[in-house]
Amino acid sequence: MDPFLKFLNIAVPVVYMGTFVLYSRLFMAEDEQAYRVSTRLSMGFALALHTVYLLAIAAQFDRCPLATRAEGLLFGAWLLSIIHVINERLARQESLGIFTLLPAVVGTSGAAYFQDFPAARAVTEQSPQFVFHIVTSLASYVSFCVAAVLALMYVVQHRRLKRKQFDVAFRKIPSLELLDNVAAAWTLAGCVALVLGALTGWWWVQRAGHTGSVSSLVPLFLVLAVFVASVIMRTVAGWRGIRHIVTILIGFAVLLAASLLSFLKSHGFYG
Amino acid sequence: MSESTQHGPVEILLVGVNHLTSDVALRDRLLIDADKARTLSHDLTRSGHAREIVALSTCHRAEITAVVEAGQARPAEIIEAWSRLSGVPPAEITEHSYVYLEEAAVQHLFRVGASLDSLVLGESQIFGQVKDSYEAAIANGTVSFYLDHIFRAAIRVGKRVRSETRISEGAVSISYAAVELAKKILGDLSRTTVGIIGSGEMGALAAGHLHKANARRFIIFNRSLGSAEQLATQFQAEVCLLDQIDDELHRCDVVISATDSPTPVLTRDQVHRALRRRHGGRLFLIDISAPRDIEPAAGDLANTYLFTIDDLRQVVHENETKRRDAAAMAEAIVQQNVATVTAWRQGLAVRPLIKKLREKYSRLAAAEVETASRGMDAAERERLESFSRKLVGKLLHGPLSRMKEFGEEGNGHAAGYYANEIFGLSDNDDSRD
Numbered sequence: 001m002d003p004f005l006k007f008l009n010i011a012v013p014v015v016y017m018g019t020f021v022l023y024s025r026l027f028m029a030e031d032e033q034a035y036r037v038s039t040r041l042s043m044g045f046a047l048a049l050h051t052v053y054l055l056a057i058a059a060q061f062d063r064c065p066l067a068t069r070a071e072g073l074l075f076g077a078w079l080l081s082i083i084h085v086i087n088e089r090l091a092r093q094e095s096l097g098i099f100t101l102l103p104a105v106v107g108t109s110g111a112a113y114f115q116d117f118p119a120a121r122a123v124t125e126q127s128p129q130f131v132f133h134i135v136t137s138l139a140s141y142v143s144f145c146v147a148a149v150l151a152l153m154y155v156v157q158h159r160r161l162k163r164k165q166f167d168v169a170f171r172k173i174p175s176l177e178l179l180d181n182v183a184a185a186w187t188l189a190g191c192v193a194l195v196l197g198a199l200t201g202w203w204w205v206q207r208a209g210h211t212g213s214v215s216s217l218v219p220l221f222l223v224l225a226v227f228v229a230s231v232i233m234r235t236v237a238g239w240r241g242i243r244h245i246v247t248i249l250i251g252f253a254v255l256l257a258a259s260l261l262s263f264l265k266s267h268g269f270y271g
Numbered sequence: 272m273s274e275s276t277q278h279g280p281v282e283i284l285l286v287g288v289n290h291l292t293s294d295v296a297l298r299d300r301l302l303i304d305a306d307k308a309r310t311l312s313h314d315l316t317r318s319g320h321a322r323e324i325v326a327l328s329t330c331h332r333a334e335i336t337a338v339v340e341a342g343q344a345r346p347a348e349i350i351e352a353w354s355r356l357s358g359v360p361p362a363e364i365t366e367h368s369y370v371y372l373e374e375a376a377v378q379h380l381f382r383v384g385a386s387l388d389s390l391v392l393g394e395s396q397i398f399g400q401v402k403d404s405y406e407a408a409i410a411n412g413t414v415s416f417y418l419d420h421i422f423r424a425a426i427r428v429g430k431r432v433r434s435e436t437r438i439s440e441g442a443v444s445i446s447y448a449a450v451e452l453a454k455k456i457l458g459d460l461s462r463t464t465v466g467i468i469g470s471g472e473m474g475a476l477a478a479g480h481l482h483k484a485n486a487r488r489f490i491i492f493n494r495s496l497g498s499a500e501q502l503a504t505q506f507q508a509e510v511c512l513l514d515q516i517d518d519e520l521h522r523c524d525v526v527i528s529a530t531d532s533p534t535p536v537l538t539r540d541q542v543h544r545a546l547r548r549r550h551g552g553r554l555f556l557i558d559i560s561a562p563r564d565i566e567p568a569a570g571d572l573a574n575t576y577l578f579t580i581d582d583l584r585q586v587v588h589e590n591e592t593k594r595r596d597a598a599a600m601a602e603a604i605v606q607q608n609v610a611t612v613t614a615w616r617q618g619l620a621v622r623p624l625i626k627k628l629r630e631k632y633s634r635l636a637a638a639e640v641e642t643a644s645r646g647m648d649a650a651e652r653e654r655l656e657s658f659s660r661k662l663v664g665k666l667l668h669g670p671l672s673r674m675k676e677f678g679e680e681g682n683g684h685a686a687g688y689y690a691n692e693i694f695g696l697s698d699n700d701d702s703r704d
Contacts, residue, residue, distance in 0.1 A: 157455070162570075177457050241553050
């Protein structure tokens, strides 16, 4: 492994962990102002370093950095970080990074552990359709992940209101209405991305002459079914609140199970 | 603002009454509105009892901050002027007022602006009131060098306290606590519908705060339509009979119940039926009656959040505790800024000295330039003059900075002594205007 890549492989998750610690401190602090600047700087640095890492992989191996599960985790974590920064701007508060950044920390740490940088893939496997399929699929997983994080925050706030606990978490977590709506938005985005990813994946398989098995698509359909049902029940039947939140969490549980199964079964995406 | 330092040293004096030292009746009589502030300020400045004046008057306090000649700080003169204006005998004002001088006056002013001296710790109105009183005094022409600096500092302190501490955060009244909780559950209240059960004062008060927080749709449920009319007009609300609550409850996002019914007016089953029609939309129930209007079991339903008056008091109590914790940080900010103002005032004492020294050496340099530049053309002369100015500035920078530090440390006399001994400054080295 190139020494620079080796360094980045360790540095990126470490910087994310440090940023997560800063977000935790910000969340627990009474005076957020004292920690806000350092937290923002750390997040900016983490995202920049992460971007450099992805570009370095692409430059080193002359391919898109999506050849393995580890690189998929890395790319997914990168998308999560960007979504986290967007969410911060939308919600106008930095105290939620303790929740929304955690998946990125896990993703980069997992990527570092499993990383082995295989050489360039076959040209056909690096076709634009393939790359688009991978990116949209990852974007869908990331969107569902963000929706699940927001759903968990909803549950935390819901329980605090039910139990009349007015602690730091109660003060810092946004309103149930905001969490419900934004979680729904990311669920919808995830469904759209997953459908696009599935269609382009199917198209690529047909063009590349690969023989994919239908059984490997079952987890995908299960995930899609749960999340699409959530979207439909919200838009058509007007589902709100805990009911809606639970469907998101069930969908994410199915997604996690499907991803774990897929990861354990094969090393590469189509290995 | 013109510097007034050449008119001699001054003292800061503050005389006032507040909610701790006087009752509301006396404060009403001592109220200083805009016209009275103008009259009082001109009265005191024209009679020479004060050089600068700012009058602050709110529901909970009336204070007069003045800059007077050093050694001539006489609160009695300010109290007499106030007495003439208000008709309150001077003895009565004296009995109920407080007097602060110098650093204590500055500290009190900063604490007032930071809402540390308010009836409700951290209340936000006082900051604007301090600002308004300062601006009114500027318009009256009774603010000059000192109070301009001090009141600007007070405004900065108020801003810092608000932005760096949590002293103004969290509701400290039952009604505001209800609004806070509504926002936590429902987010933007402009799209919510508020149901009010009963037409009494408590319900109206809570509804009023929700209305101020942008809630716009109200439904009043009452046993009779007539008695709810006034409330309906106030909030442009629909009025329904209490019997119709089953049909309309599902439209409400917030329900405030404040009747004097001896039995519950809203049951768990009614709430459950409404929730089903709302497809899980959140419902915030506020029960501020005794005995309770809403069955406690209604709070166990999935998307329902039931708060009684005791729960709201708990919210208020916790917020009050947090504000008190934040007050310690706010006091530190106040002390820091009082020290800065004190250093600034001490530094003023050496300003004439610094000016003298700079002028003495500028004159010396100019004389030498005059001699050396004979026969030079205009451009060369200009270069020589520029060189001499820069040289004098660089040579004096160290000594002048040190003199300034001496002044800020309260050692103005030492600075004067050393300036005389080392630089030969004397009374003959008068500054030229």
